[in-house]
Amino acid sequence: EVQLVESGGGLVQPGGSLRLSCAASGFTFSSYWMSWVRQAPGKGLEWVANIKQDGSEKYYVDSVKGRFTISRDNAKNSLYLQMNSLRAEDTAVYYCARGIAARSRAYFDYWGQGTLVTVSS
Amino acid sequence: AIRMTQSPSSLSASTGDRVTITCRASQGISSYLAWYQQKPGKAPKLLIYAASTLQSGVPSRFSGSGSGTDFTLTISCLQSEDFATYYCQQYYSYPLTFGQGTRLEIK
Numbered sequence: 001e002v003q004l005v006e007s008g009g010g011l012v013q014p015g016g017s018l019r020l021s022c023a024a025s026g027f028t029f030s031s032y033w034m035s036w037v038r039q040a041p042g043k044g045l046e047w048v049a050n051i052k053q054d055g056s057e058k059y060y061v062d063s064v065k066g067r068f069t070i071s072r073d074n075a076k077n078s079l080y081l082q083m084n085s086l087r088a089e090d091t092a093v094y095y096c097a098r099g100i101a102a103r104s105r106a107y108f109d110y111w112g113q114g115t116l117v118t119v120s121s
Numbered sequence: 122a123i124r125m126t127q128s129p130s131s132l133s134a135s136t137g138d139r140v141t142i143t144c145r146a147s148q149g150i151s152s153y154l155a156w157y158q159q160k161p162g163k164a165p166k167l168l169i170y171a172a173s174t175l176q177s178g179v180p181s182r183f184s185g186s187g188s189g190t191d192f193t194l195t196i197s198c199l200q201s202e203d204f205a206t207y208y209c210q211q212y213y214s215y216p217l218t219f220g221q222g223t224r225l226e227i228k
Contacts, residue, residue: 037165045157045165045208047217061216062122095164102171105212107155109176111164 002026002110004096009115016086016119022079022096022112030054030074033099033106036081038092039114046092049081050099050106057104063089086119093117123147123211127220133228138199142223144192144209153213156185156194159222160205168207169194201227 008020020036036048049070050059058070069082079096093114099106124147134140144154152172157165167176169185172192182197196203204227209220 044222045159045210045219047210047219050217059215100170102153102212105153105214105217107167107170107210107212108157108165109167109170111166113164 002098004098004110004112006094006096006112006115009094009117011118011120012086013121014087014119017082017084018086018117020081020083020094020096020115020117024077024079024096024098027098029072029077033101033104034070034072034079035097035099035106035108036070036079037095037097037108037111038090038117039095040089040092043092048094051079052101052104059104083117086117088119091117091119122216123150123214123218125209125211125218125220127207127209127223129223130221131224131226133226134199135228136199136201140196140199140225142194142207142225144187144194144220146190146192146211146213149189150211150213152188153211154185154187154192155210155212156183157208157210158203158205159208165208199225 003025005023035050051070067085071080095114096112097108098110154172156169159165173185
């Protein structure tokens with residue numbers, strides 16, 4: 001059974017940093033693109049970042065470029081999102097998702113339960 | 122960025138009804154479109170990819186169609202468990218983008 005379990009969310013002050021983790025199991029992690037998708041409270045879904053199987057390609061939504069970094073450790077079956085210079089508008093539930101890529105663009109067939117990040121003073 | 126616009130934003134229907142949700146892309150995306158269902162407090166669930174391919178395990182009352190800029194999700198005979206919010210997503214180009222969602226409510 002495919003499982004994605006996020007952790008690392010919490011309350012952080014504006015300008016602060018947070019590192020999210022996603023532990024994957026039940027599939028060959030190194031064979032899939034992986035992604036982060038977020039959802040602000042009461043709002044819709046927003047794709048944040050994608051990373052290729054070997055980490056050689058990474059893509060970000062413009063609003064997080066230069067502040068967030070996606071990475072993975074295939075030996076540990078883990079996905080990460082380093083978030084720096086956090087803003088109030090980054091407040092959201094962050095989902096880890098497995099990507100099925102077509103031409104390096106992906107849709108998402110499995111999702112974690114999400115971890116809440118709240119940016120507030 | 123490609124803008125995805127869903128209509129309607131909300132919809133009231135009864136069990137047994139047939140409902141259709143529309144998703145329009147601001148430019149052509151071929152068939153690089155997925156549909157998701159999300160229930161309150163839960164993660165989204167993939168329903169359809171490549172515009173019309175049903176994800177394994179998804180009931181056949183769900184169907185998708187379209188290509189280019191106009192797409193539809195149809196639920197042929199609403200069940201109680203189908204009342205949720207539905208999102209379309211394009212994966213034709215970066216940034217990947219979602220529609221704003223369609224909330225399907227019980228009439």
